[in-house]
Amino acid sequence: MNRIAAATRLHLISWHGLVLWPWGILLSSFLINVVIFAAIGDQGQGQNTPGGLVSIYIVVFVAFVQLVTQGFPFALGLSVTRRSFYLGTALLALGQAVLFGFGLYLFKLAEDATDGWGLSLRFFGIPFLTQDNGILQILVFTVPFVLAGFAGMVGGVIFQRWGTNGVYTLMLTSIIGTGGLAALITWQQQWMELGNWFADQPTLTLIVGWPILIAAALAGSGYAAIRRATA
Amino acid sequence: MSPVVNVHGVTKRYGDVAALDNVSFSLEENSIHGLLGRNGAGKTTLMQILTGQNFATSGEVEVFGGHPFENESVLARICFIKESQRYPDPLKVRHVLQAARLLYPGWDQEFAETLVRDFDLPLGRTVKKLSRGMHSAVGVIIGLASRAPLTFFDEPYLGLDAVARQLFYDRLLADYAEHPRTIVLSTHLIDEVSDLIENVLVIDRGRILIDEPAEDLRSGAVTVAGPAPAVAQFTAGHNALHREQLAGRARVTVRGAFGNGERDHARALGLDLEPVSLQQLVVRTTTERTATATKETSR
Numbered sequence: 001m002n003r004i005a006a007a008t009r010l011h012l013i014s015w016h017g018l019v020l021w022p023w024g025i026l027l028s029s030f031l032i033n034v035v036i037f038a039a040i041g042d043q044g045q046g047q048n049t050p051g052g053l054v055s056i057y058i059v060v061f062v063a064f065v066q067l068v069t070q071g072f073p074f075a076l077g078l079s080v081t082r083r084s085f086y087l088g089t090a091l092l093a094l095g096q097a098v099l100f101g102f103g104l105y106l107f108k109l110a111e112d113a114t115d116g117w118g119l120s121l122r123f124f125g126i127p128f129l130t131q132d133n134g135i136l137q138i139l140v141f142t143v144p145f146v147l148a149g150f151a152g153m154v155g156g157v158i159f160q161r162w163g164t165n166g167v168y169t170l171m172l173t174s175i176i177g178t179g180g181l182a183a184l185i186t187w188q189q190q191w192m193e194l195g196n197w198f199a200d201q202p203t204l205t206l207i208v209g210w211p212i213l214i215a216a217a218l219a220g221s222g223y224a225a226i227r228r229a230t231a
Numbered sequence: 232m233s234p235v236v237n238v239h240g241v242t243k244r245y246g247d248v249a250a251l252d253n254v255s256f257s258l259e260e261n262s263i264h265g266l267l268g269r270n271g272a273g274k275t276t277l278m279q280i281l282t283g284q285n286f287a288t289s290g291e292v293e294v295f296g297g298h299p300f301e302n303e304s305v306l307a308r309i310c311f312i313k314e315s316q317r318y319p320d321p322l323k324v325r326h327v328l329q330a331a332r333l334l335y336p337g338w339d340q341e342f343a344e345t346l347v348r349d350f351d352l353p354l355g356r357t358v359k360k361l362s363r364g365m366h367s368a369v370g371v372i373i374g375l376a377s378r379a380p381l382t383f384f385d386e387p388y389l390g391l392d393a394v395a396r397q398l399f400y401d402r403l404l405a406d407y408a409e410h411p412r413t414i415v416l417s418t419h420l421i422d423e424v425s426d427l428i429e430n431v432l433v434i435d436r437g438r439i440l441i442d443e444p445a446e447d448l449r450s451g452a453v454t455v456a457g458p459a460p461a462v463a464q465f466t467a468g469h470n471a472l473h474r475e476q477l478a479g480r481a482r483v484t485v486r487g488a489f490g491n492g493e494r495d496h497a498r499a500l501g502l503d504l505e506p507v508s509l510q511q512l513v514v515r516t517t518t519e520r521t522a523t524a525t526k527e528t529s530r
Contacts, residue, residue, distance in 0.1 A: 003303055006333050013329050014321045070319035076284055077316045078334045079306040079379075227301070230285055231317070 007080055007088025008095075011067055018063060018096065023103075026056040030123050037119045049122040056100070061148040061155075064093060068156025073231035082226045086153075090219060093149030101142025108137065128203060140207050147211040147218075154222040161229040235260045235381055235413050236281060241290030243276050243437075250276040252437040254290070258430075261411040265428035265445070267421055267513050273437040274417045275313065278383045282311040294381065307336055310379035312370040314386040318358040325354040327369055328376075335377035342406070343376035349398055363390030371399050375406055383415045396420075400427055421510035431509065435517045445509065452512055453489055456482045457502035465502055472515040484515050 011018070029052035037048055067089055075085045108124040116122055131137040158166045185191055198206070234257035243251040251273045258264055266274050279285035280292060283299035283306060292298060297305045318327055328347070332338045347354060350368040353361075358369060367388050374382055388396050404427060407414065418424055431448055433441035441448065452472065455462050459481040469485035476482075484507055489497075497504050507515075 003307070003334075009333055010330050013326045013333075014319070014323075017321055066319075070317070073317045074319055074322075074330070077311065077313070078330060079282070079309050079311065080334060081283070081301045081303055081306060083301055084303065228286070230279075 003080060003084040004087045004091065007075060007084045008091045009088075010075055010078075010080070011071060011089065011092050021063065022056045022059040022100070025059050026052070029055050033121060033123055034117055034119065037121050048116070048120055049126050052123060053104075053126060056104075057144050057148045060096070060100070060145055061152040064089070064149045064152025065156045065159070067092070068153055069159055072156070072160050072226075072229070076231040082229065083223075086157075086223055086226050089153055090150070093153065094146060097142045097145030097149060098138075100145050101138050104141040105134070105138045108141075129207065131203070136204065140203070143208045143211045143215075147215045150215045150218045150222070154218045154225070157222045157226045157229060160231075161225050233260055234258055235295055237291075237293040238277075238281070239291040239293075241277075241280065241287045241292060243273075243280065243285070244288045249437050251280075251287070254434075254437070254439055256432060256439055256442050258413060258415065260413055262429045263407065263414045263416060263427055264430045264432060265421070265424055265509075266415055266417040266432050266434065267419075267509075268434040269419070269517060272434045272517075274434055275315075275385055277434065278311060278313070278385055278415065278417065282306070282309055282383065284311070307334075308380045309383070310335060310374055310377040310381070311383040312374035312385065312387050313383075314367065314370070314389045316370055318369075320359055321357065323355055323357050324352055324361070324369060327358055328354075328372070331373045331377060335373075335379060337378035337380075339376050339378055342378075343372055346372040346375060346402065349402070350395060364392060364395065367391050368395065375399075375402055378406075378410055378412065381413045381415075383417070385417045386419075387416075388418075388420075396423065400424070403427070421513055422508060425509035431513075433513050433516060440516050441513075448509065448512060449506065451488055452484060452486050452507040454482055454484045454505040454507055454511075455497065455502055456480070456505060457500065461500040461502055465497055465500055472512070473518075484511070 033048075033050050033052055071089070072085060076082070080088075104124055111117060111122070111124045129140050131140055155167070155170075158170055162169070185194060236258035238257065239255050241251055241254045242249060254273075254277065266277070268274050276285060280287050281294060281299060283301060286300070295305050295308055299305045299309065322330075324347075328343055332340060332343075350365075350372065352365060352368055352372070358366065361369065367390050371384075371387050371391075374384055374387060388399060391399070400423070403414070416424055416428060425445070428445050431441055431443055431445050432439060443451070455466055457480065459476055459479050462481040462483050466483045466485050469487050471483050471485050473484040474481065489504065494504060
């Protein structure tokens with residue numbers, strides 16, 4: 001446990017980048033939205049819901065790719081085992097997800113209290129994601145962070161283990177996989193069914209349940225791959 | 232003294248190329264070992280396998296009684312400093328030292344700070360922006376201040392000037408005397424380290440050519456110089472590592488110990504017996520083998 005915690009702390013030695021980039025990018029997106037909606041004075045049309053929130057999840061994904069591609073050779077050079085490095089990094093992803101999820105929740109509270117910053121702006125409290133229960137609301141914000149972090153880790157591990165070719169192979173297989181699936185659905189004329197299925201899923205299942213399953217599968221495959229990776 | 236490292240029949244293949252070919256040796260505890268050999272001889276691969284960073288194709292490796300791969304209790308006692316070490320982009324020198332402090336149980340912060348002053352390292356600069364020599368100094372400092380029971384230095388001083396290298400040797404010897412540990416020094420600057428190392432391992436084309444105490448090696452070879460016929464007579468029956476001949480005079484480097492009687496005999500024949508430096512010995516041994524190998528393949 002000691003060395004796992006040490007591996008987490010290894011990432012936190014220069015923690016500024018882990019906090020400032022995601023929030024800096026999110027808040028600048030937010031400010032631009034505030035300025036734009038204030039400028040057009042569009043208040044009567046109900047709710048304005050831009051998609052800027054997704055930027056913070058993308059930044060977290062990229063950050064975790066880099067934590068692996070840059071941190072793994074460094075950690076291995078400091079006699080850390082692959083196992084400790086991986087678990088320590090996963091621990092960081094989980095901790096960061098909870099903190100960031102809570103942070104978004106606080107912003108949403110402020111947004112609710114000010115009636116969308118006085119502009120009916122729903123930047124944090126996207127209606128589709130809104131929960132009545134505070135804990136569930138935090139969970140809805142948190143779980144996609146876990147997914148983004150773990151997906152980034154796995155991307156980094158694949159690069160570390162199989163290099164650029166591994167990353168391209170992964171992209172190729174996903175394109176062929178999703179493309180093939182789309183073709184199959186079109187051929188079977190099942191798009192309507194699929195749409196209904198998604199629409200029938202409660203938000204919690206869609207934003208929390210499935211992402212947790214996918215994140216767990218990613219975490220397991222990343223662990224299997226890193227065990228034979230070299231710096 | 233007991234061995235901390237036991238390697239038995241280790242082979243590492245990359246496709247058709249054997250980077251290590253059936254290598255066996257052991258490293259005694261609390262001793263400074265020189266791992267010498269040409270570029271591409273297999274030194275780095277060997278150290279990567281000993282530190283669990285790479286995998287042997289076959290053979291057995293035992294470090295501190297266990298296999299190093301993913302072995303927390305073994306790895307916590309190992310420090311591997313390599314020239315090619317990469318550091319995360321945002322890290323400054325002081326961050327890297329913090330990281331080392333976090334992970335090496337024997338880390339001596341005060342010693343590290345002294346070394347930083349000695350090598351004149353800028354703590355606030357990112358490692359990425361350091362000069363080649365300063366980059367190497369970071370590794371040297373980690374290797375020394377970690378005080379790991381088994382420390383590997385793989386070409387630790389690329390870009391370090393002569394003064395800084397001497398500083399490294401001095402600090403290494405002084406700290407080794409106070410805190411004995413097992414040190415493996417891999418380098419091509421053989422003459423510079425020849426007074427430091429107690430045991431010599433020479434590796435060439437993935438095979439161990441020499442595994443002997445440095446003292447035995449130095450007294451175990453000699454260059455005989457003088458008139459060609461006398462040299463030939465004197466060196467007959469000895470294993471010649473190298474021959475040069477010029478206008479009736481010959482210089483032959485042979486292996487073997489020579490007692491006082493033989494030395495008197497040599498003098499009577501008008502021959503000079505010259506000591507062989509470790510570097511010459513390594514060069515002679517490895518080129519000898521390369522020449523033989525070339526002959527074999529051309530046949």
